[in-house]
Amino acid sequence: MSSPRLILPSDVELAGQDSRLLSVLNKQGRYFRVRRGIYTEASGWEALDPASQYGLRAAAFQLTTKQQPVFCHASAALLWGLWILGKPEKLHVLTEERDGGRSRGDIARHIGLLNQGVVQCGPFLLTDKLTTSVQLITRLKFEQAVAVCDSSLRTPRHAAGGNIFTPTGTADPFHEPSWKNDEPQGPALLKSELMSAAEDLPSRSARNRAVAVIEFASGLSGSLGESFSRVRMAQLGFSTPELQHKFVLRDGNNAFVDFWFKEARRAGEFDGREKYLRHDWGGGTSTQDRIIEEKIREDHIRAQGVGFVRWTWAEMMNLDRFERLLRQAGIPQK
Incomplete structure (x- = not known):
C-alpha cells in the first residue's frame, strides 16, 4: 500500500x-x-497503520528542512526493523551543531556526524545499522537494549525483499520504504563489529554498558517478546535456556522451540499475538489453521517426553507472575 x-x-x-x-x-x-x-x-x-503514519510524518518533516535530515535512533530503528518497544512519538534526527541539539516539539535532535555511518533508504537518509544499534544500546534500559542488539544480530528470514539500503546519493528516490517491518532488514551484524564500536564509545560507563548488552545478546532470539523473556529469566535466576532447539517430528519435519531447558526437559514458548497474525507465518494459512497446526506440533514434541510452558506478554512483564509460572513448570533456578 x-x-x-x-x-x-x-x-x-x-x-x-x-x-x-x-x-x-x-x-x-x-x-x-x-x-x-x-x-x-x-x-x-x-x-x-501507526508505523506508516510515522513514516509520513518523517516525509513531511523532510519537506520543511533546507538540508536533508539524517534520521537516527528510534526513527532509523523502524526502517532497519530493529526491535523497539512501541512506536516512537518524536522524529529523531542528527545535528552537528552543539547548540542545536535540543528537542523541540516532535523533533528530537542528537549530536553526531552527518558524513559518517549514513546510508540511504528510498528518499530518506539514516544512520547505518551498526551506528543505530549502538546509539540505542547505550541509551535504553537493559532489556530493551538487549532486544535491539538481538535483532541487529539476527539473519532475516528472507534474503531478498524489504527495505533497500545503499550508499548516500545512489538510492532510487522513488522507492518507498516500509516503516512497518516484521523482521530485521539488511545483513546481520557480527558481535565483533558491535564490540569494536563499543570500544570507541567516549565514556567507560557507556562502554561497560554496551559490552554487557552485547555479551548477553543472541541472534537466535526470534522476537521482541523472546528477548524480554530471556532477560526476565536471568533477572529471576533461572537456568540459561538453549534458544531455537530443534526437534524431529513423527512426519520427519523439524520443529524449533523458543527456549529449551535440557535439565528439566521443558520447552518454553513466548505466545505473542503477532506469531499467529503475521502474514508470512504458517505458509499463508488462516489463523485458525495456524493455531491447530501449532497444537499438533506441540503434541508431537510432548510425545518425546517433553513438558511445555507457555506465557503471554502480560505474564512475562509481571516478574512475580512470571517467576511463579516458570517455577510451577519445573524450570530450575540457580
Whole structure:
C-alpha cells in the first residue's frame, strides 16, 4: 500500500486556487494536517497503520528542512526493523551543531556526524545499522537494549525483499520504504563489529554498558517478546535456556522451540499475538489453521517426553507472575 500524497500550499496555488482552502478542508475533516502547512487526505491518513503514519510524518518533516535530515535512533530503528518497544512519538534526527541539539516539539535532535555511518533508504537518509544499534544500546534500559542488539544480530528470514539500503546519493528516490517491518532488514551484524564500536564509545560507563548488552545478546532470539523473556529469566535466576532447539517430528519435519531447558526437559514458548497474525507465518494459512497446526506440533514434541510452558506478554512483564509460572513448570533456578 503506497502512502497518501502530501499536499503543500504551493500545490494548491499551482492549481489556481487559494492556499487557504487547505485550512478549510482540514476544519471540515476532509484533510489531515500532518505538519504545519502540509496536509493529506484524511481518509488516506486514517487507513495507515501507526508505523506508516510515522513514516509520513518523517516525509513531511523532510519537506520543511533546507538540508536533508539524517534520521537516527528510534526513527532509523523502524526502517532497519530493529526491535523497539512501541512506536516512537518524536522524529529523531542528527545535528552537528552543539547548540542545536535540543528537542523541540516532535523533533528530537542528537549530536553526531552527518558524513559518517549514513546510508540511504528510498528518499530518506539514516544512520547505518551498526551506528543505530549502538546509539540505542547505550541509551535504553537493559532489556530493551538487549532486544535491539538481538535483532541487529539476527539473519532475516528472507534474503531478498524489504527495505533497500545503499550508499548516500545512489538510492532510487522513488522507492518507498516500509516503516512497518516484521523482521530485521539488511545483513546481520557480527558481535565483533558491535564490540569494536563499543570500544570507541567516549565514556567507560557507556562502554561497560554496551559490552554487557552485547555479551548477553543472541541472534537466535526470534522476537521482541523472546528477548524480554530471556532477560526476565536471568533477572529471576533461572537456568540459561538453549534458544531455537530443534526437534524431529513423527512426519520427519523439524520443529524449533523458543527456549529449551535440557535439565528439566521443558520447552518454553513466548505466545505473542503477532506469531499467529503475521502474514508470512504458517505458509499463508488462516489463523485458525495456524493455531491447530501449532497444537499438533506441540503434541508431537510432548510425545518425546517433553513438558511445555507457555506465557503471554502480560505474564512475562509481571516478574512475580512470571517467576511463579516458570517455577510451577519445573524450570530450575540457580
